[in-house]
Amino acid sequence: MKIGIIGLGTVGLGVLEILVNESKNLKAKGADIEIKYACDLDHDKVFPNNFDKTTLIKNYETILNDPDVDTIVELIGGDNLAKKIILEAIDKGKNVITANKALIAKHPKEIFSRAIEKDVNLFYEASVGGGIPIIAPLLENLVANNILGIRGIINGTCNYILSEMSHNDLEFDTVLNDAMEKGYAEADPSFDIEGIDAAHKICILASLAFNKTVDVKKILTNGITKIKLSDLKLAESLGYSIKLIAAASQNNNSISISVEPTLVNKKDLLSNVEGVFNAVEVEGDYVGKTLFYGRGAGKEATASAVVADIVKAALKCTYKDRHYFNIEEDAILLGENEFSGKYYVRVGKTFPELEKISYQIEQIAEEYIYFTNTIKLKELKNILGNEEYSLLRIN
Amino acid sequence: MKIGIIGLGTVGLGVLEILVNESKNLKAKGADIEIKYACDLDHDKVFPNNFDKTTLIKNYETILNDPDVDTIVELIGGDNLAKKIILEAIDKGKNVITANKALIAKHPKEIFSRAIEKDVNLFYEASVGGGIPIIAPLLENLVANNILGIRGIINGTCNYILSEMSHNDLEFDTVLNDAMEKGYAEADPSFDIEGIDAAHKICILASLAFNKTVDVKKILTNGITKIKLSDLKLAESLGYSIKLIAAASQNNNSISISVEPTLVNKKDLLSNVEGVFNAVEVEGDYVGKTLFYGRGAGKEATASAVVADIVKAALKCTYKDRHYFNIEEDAILLGENEFSGKYYVRVGKTFPELEKISYQIEQIAEEYIYFTNTIKLKELKNILGNEEYSLLRIN
Incomplete structure (x- = not known):
């Protein structure tokens, strides 16, 4: 199989590294993969030894126009140029492997309908959970199950920040700045810390699990920017970790999906997922709870998942249509007004109405922390009005 | 695809249940599966509603002799009759799905060579880790990786016993008897509590991970029968759980595989795997550490894995040869004499020689507990001589 890789950033270089170094192993496993083109505007990079630099090109059109190329590997990210490239590749009957979560989460109908029409393989294992x-x-091994729910830690940057805050007694801003300096967080980290990246990922998982198309814009999305060290310490003293949890579940015909900072009981495996690691818990009606854990990002881990998809395409995988979810049926999402749960509320003044519905109240310096009984999120927000507050779900 | 199920015990009935109840769902996913025969000597069972009892037969030969049957599902267990049936089915060109770990662990050469020759699918996902x-x-998603090591909790009975001892302050015998009464442990539990079942499972995982044939008889195998409540309590006070850990790793060309009761640090995810749950950690050179967790046994969870294999065969999976490991190359296993590590030794008298190599020594009633520095297992056993002792690895 002849492939063209488009985008030689961190993950792209990782994919090159594996394909070059493991070419003999992969061939022994039945996958004879030739990198015909590696495309990037910048050729001034450290390439793996044994990488054939004559395959380097700058114009992706060359790949799209070469009928010899079976499969393109899109690793440029974003959702403009990437979408154009993927649609054009599909039109030309090429398989597409991508790690682009934003693209799949935001434009599944356009991309899937084209891929189904052209009967190509479209795989995107690396888009969620990096190497995991x-x-x-979910689609193959748990095929016997109706999926009841998914719950996971799927943004490594947030998990790294929360772990560092907790282990080193640091405030959010300090850790964020440090992470940005070290390159663990993007120069513009808002995408991660506001929960948007996690929303893209849970959007994909929920769509596949429930076989409906989820509108990513309707997902209840809260980030971790308001979390203080004192929240972590208080939570810890009560037997909880704080994690950014993405969750999706189906009840009758409506689906609730949320990304929320959450108090997770220490006995829960998810509470022990530290640093850049990710974990996804999937509950099926027959299998019960399963959990998948590993590195959610990073050059080699993500490349491991991309290469698995390339091998799958090379082995002429017959699961073609199983990686699409139903684009004919839009998921009915629970709106923010219908969400309810127990909440940890940190706020600068007392609220007699909150006192009534809380099972525990703490005071830290000038702030009050309410542990509410189950309450509708809308009701809670009504009580809090215009006051500034921080909300964490209690799991 | 027309299938014949042979063996309607717990798992067999679970498979029937899923196939009958989810037939429409599976068909929508591309797998049109017809149960042509369900074979068991005992027909006096509670079958799922809607199950067509006219498919019930007592003689498995009917299935083997019917050219209409594509795939047999062997769920009788054991390694005599099961082997005969599987070999005969393969000879007749039928796919084989099985959950039989003993069979795959003990007779891979005979079975695989026949299946390769006849070019049929042979899947056995349910043989390790139940529904996980x-x-x-391991074979598909981590295909890019050279596997460095595997470590897991893969016997639910042992893990249940250890969890119960720890949570309810009970001694081994008490919990074992209770588990036998409740049916959580077999009438003859020695297979589980002596570590033999775990050895079968790690044998399969190691063979697949390292693509060599492992002789199951050469695996260092220790059970949990000597563990006392006081061991668990002492371990807990020092920040450890005690788990029966099956582990395999490759170093140069030799492979070390062991099943040993082990002190696992509380910060390790494996230490938080409780009750009948299983978990397997796989470390790859690119992906790093991944972990797979779920129900390691039980009717519906195991059936979930069996059905996934049936669906895979129904979808005319092309991964055929990927589920075989290399039967031409025998793994060179580290013998017991070469194993080394830190050990927790409980013994009824003091040993000055052990004192010298221990970093911590405790006394509980009349017994002494040594936490040794890294030592060769052989050397340790020499020191202990004929004295009765209990050994736990320290992770």
Whole structure:
């Protein structure tokens, strides 16, 4: 199989590294993969030894126009040029492997309908959970199950920040700045810390799990920017970790999906997922609870998932249509007004109405922390009005 | 695809249940599966509603002799009759799905060579980790990786016993008897509590991970029968759980595989795997550490994995040869004499020689507990001589 890789950033270089170094192993496993083109505007990079630099090109059109190329590997990210490239590749009958979560989360109908029409393979295992096998196990290994729910830690940057705050007694801003300096967080980290990246990922998982198309814009999305060290310490003293939890569940015909900072009981495996690691818990009606854990990002881990998809395409995988979810049926999402749960509320003044519905109240310096009984989110927000507050779900 | 199920015990009935109840769902996913025969000597069972009892037969030969049957599902267990049936089915060109770990662990050469020759699918996902997707993810999703090591809790009975001892302050015998009464442990539990079942499972995982044939008889195998409540309490006070850990790693060309009761640090995810749950950690050179967790046994969870294999065969999976490991190359296993590590030794008298190599020594009633520095297992056993002792690895 002849492939063209478009985008030689961190993950792209990782994919090159594996394909070059493991070419003999992969061939022994039945996958004879030739990198015909590696495309990037910048050729001034450290390439793996043994990488054939004559395959380097700058114009992706060359790949799209070469009928010899079976499969393109899109690793440029974003959702403009990437979408154009993917649609054009599909039109030309090429398989597409991508790690682009934003693209799949935001434009599944356009992309899937084209891929189904042209009968090509479209795989995107690396788009969720980096190196963790999650999409294929969900679709293939858990195929017997009706999925009841998914719950996970799927943004490594947030988890790293929360872990560092907790282990080193640091405030959010300090850790964020440090992470940005070290390159663990993007120069513009808002995408991660506001929960948007996690929303894209849970959007994909929920769509596959429930076989409906989820509108990513309707997902209840809260980030971790308001979390203080004192929240972590208080939570810890009560037997909880704080994690950014993405969750999706189906009840009758409506689906509730949320990304929320959450108090997770220390006995829960998710509470022990530290640093850049990710974990996804999937509950099926027959299998019960399963959990998939590993590195959610990073050069080699993500490349491991991309290469698995390339191998799958090379082995002429017959699961073609299983990686699409139903684009004919739009998921009915629970709106923010209908969400309810127990909440940890940190706020600068007392609220007699909150006192009534809280099972525990703490005071830290000038702030009050309410642990509410189950309450509708809308009702809670009504009580809090215009006051500034921080909300964490209690799991 | 027309299938014949042989063996309607717990798992067999679970498979029937899923196939009958989810037939429409599975068909929508591309797998049109017809149960042509369900074979068991005992027909006096509670079958799922809507199950067509006219498919019930007592003689498995009917299935083998019917050219209409594409795929047999062997769920009788054991390694005599099961082997005969599987070999005969393969000879007749039928796919084989099985959950039989003993059979795969003990007779891979005979079975695989026949299946390769006849070019049929042979899947056995349910043989390790019950409902947990582990074999397919290892072979398919982690295909890019050279596997460095595997470490897991893969016997639910042992883990249940250890969890119960720890949570309810009970001694081994008490919990074992209770588990036998409740049916959580077999009438003859020695297979589980002596570590033999775990040895079968790690044998399969190691063979697949390292693509060599492992002789199951050469695996260092220790059970949990000597563990006392006081061991668990002492371990807990020092920040450890005690788990029966099956582990395999490759170093140069030799492979070390062991099943040993082990002190696992509380910060390790494996230490938080409780009750009948299983978990397998796989470390790959690119992906790093991944972990797969779920129900390691039980009717519906195991059936979930069996059905996934049936669906895979129904979808005319092209991964055929990927579920075989190399039967031409025998793994060179580290013998017991070469194993080394830190050990927790409980023994009825003091040993000055042990004192010298221990970093911590405790006394409980009449017994002494040594926490040794890294030592060769052989050397340790020499020191202990004929004295009765209990050994736990320290992770």
